[in-house]
Amino acid sequence: MKIGLLSGEFPPQLGGIADFTRILATELAGRGHSVRVITTQNAQAAQHFSAPYTVHPIARHWGWLDLWRMRQCTADLDIVNLQYQAAAFGAMRLPIHLAPNWVRPPLVVTFHDLRVPYLFPKAGGLRAQVLRRLAGTAAGVITTNLADAAELAAASKLQRSTTIPIGSNLQQPAACAPAQWRAAHGISEDEILLGYFGFLNTSKGGETLLRALAELCQSGMPARVVLIGGSAGASDKTDAVHTQQLLELAQSLGVGAQVLRTGFLSEADTVAALQSCNMMVQPYADGASLRRGSLLACLASGCATITTNPASRIAELQHNVNVHLVPPNEPAALAAAVRTLQADAALREKIARGASALAASFDWISIARRTEEFFGAVLGAAPQGAVRR
Template sequence: MQVVLLSAEYPPMEGGVGDYTRRLALTLHKEGLEVAVLTSAGAGGLPGDGLEVHPRVRDWGWSCLPAVLRFLRRSRPEVVHLQYQTGAYRMHPAIHFLPEALHRLDPPPALVVTMHDLRLPYLFPKAGRLRSWVVLHLLRRAAAVVVTNGADRGRLRGDGRPARDLLEALPPGKLPTPVALIPLGSSLPATPPGDDRSAWRARLGLHPEEALLGHFGLLHPSKGADLLVEALAGLRRAGRPARLLIVGGGSGSTDPGNVPFARNLREKIASEGLEEAVLWRGPCPAEEAAALLRACDLVVLPYRDGASFRRSSLVAALTLGCPVVTTQPQDPAEVALEEGRPALVDGENAALVPRDDQEALLAAIAALLDAPERRRRLGEAAGRLGQAFRWEEVGRRTAALYRSVVQCT
């Protein structure tokens, strides 16, 4: 089967969608599929991957559709799999009209859309309900839609949950397209080579009595790194020898709003006198990032919008078996892998605190730093949950979805 993965974001660009697309391509290739990636100009992939990567699209405005069609006329895939996150496409409406473009091909390939989030494109001032309309226009004309958590599946099926990112909730039956829940795969290896925790802590210059908190991923306001810096300051004011390791910590390639947030975060660290207490390890190989996170006493992910399995940083920390402190989901289905039961449970495989509650965050971190046995149990249970995010399973389920949509077209 021939498949084209279409993504505005791809390595060496920074960003979770690009990393996901690369790892999906590698996994599908191992499954025996013929996979090509069509992406932005300049995003040529990583050396040694052995993947067919075509950085052909110079702009994701209206000119992107003719560029995509020119490539597809030559490659003639059976499936086009769009990796959708509106920020990656510069909030422009063009990509939402991909189905019409595909129907100019003979035969048209089946379109699968993975919704990495349900946020809306900007379009223009006061676009109002038109912002929801263009997203639904894309999804109604796809052969299948993939989501990464139970809440997004529920919203698209119209089960009555309020839509956090869409302007209006979908009534039942408004989206006839089949919706499949396929979890994210982890962006980091579960068992990194050279995983010697003591050696990594020594390399970071930690003293034996110092606690190390970890944060992973791009610096975006919703991820709450500033809240974690405030918690670090509170720990140190209370006389606790603690440091913070920020792994990744870049601004990404597709969201310009990250840049001022990252600048303000560094200014906050300086104003609190924490320059020596905060360690930065920017973009680094996945194996190194994994080993660094495993060297932490706690990984703290205080998302302002709550924990969700659409968050690749959370998925990675769980897969690594790290004890995690994060925020309560807005909807229990955000952290569900099957109907009816959340998989992320407070006190069982993570510590969940109220969103935007600085005192609760600080108290949870302090309590766990005083309870090494509890941290160990949380980490072991997180690792068991993390097995659900293995790429082998993601690839198997994705390939099965492709086969089903091709048979139906």
């Protein structure tokens, strides 16, 4: 197949959608497909000259002219896959939501979340209508988790749909051993290092983490938090503002010196940082979800992970089997969970083993194969004139 992957962000831009699209493009190309990535002009095509896919950085602001460029760039393809996350497309504008009616090949939309686009001031209920229309007019819909699948199915009449989970965006081995990493960053052997991975925004529970850290330190535990990776992504400009607010909160709580920031790291260095922590702590304010690549990376890291109860039950996440679950937005509960795991090495090991096993079930070979199969099903159901070979 000649496949187009349409993404609002792509390396060297930072973000989960950028990493997802890069890995999916690589895996699909490895299965013998011709893959073309259509993305923003902020992505550098030269960086990918040796990649098994081609990069076409044609979009400036994801406006109407960009929609026309997109149509021209995809005209000879068999199928186009839009990696949808509203914030990744400029100011969350209207044009990208009309893509199914503009591109010539069948268009499949992968919904990485269901947040409604901003569109314009006072758009009101139109925002949800535009999202539903995108889902309903697409030749196929891929959701990354069952909760999103149920919500979309209830709100839109979908032509064809499936659920394919995402995988961890960290695939390389660690750059160094945990003891070496901790020594290089001034972390002593007896300090309890709590890792947090991912960008910092209001949904990630950063305030809960810092207040729990303050409680642990006040009780005498030699705890520190390491914020692993860049603090702000390419799409959400509020990340940097929220990060600064959290750093100010840490100072006011008296734990500023106990917070370590690594900044952006290479993939191998990121894996080394995750594996150097006593445990990972991801206290999402809206609950854990398998749509979060940061959580999947933590599960694959080999460390026990504390996270928050999902908004709706996720069968794969099992308390004290592959994660340790706490209520969201409750610093005291989070601090208590850290104490519990730190006092029980056997439980930490059990959770870590279970997490690694769960993460292995979300492997990229399966993700690419299932995506390929869904594309084939969509093409088989498409009108003959819509399929280009």
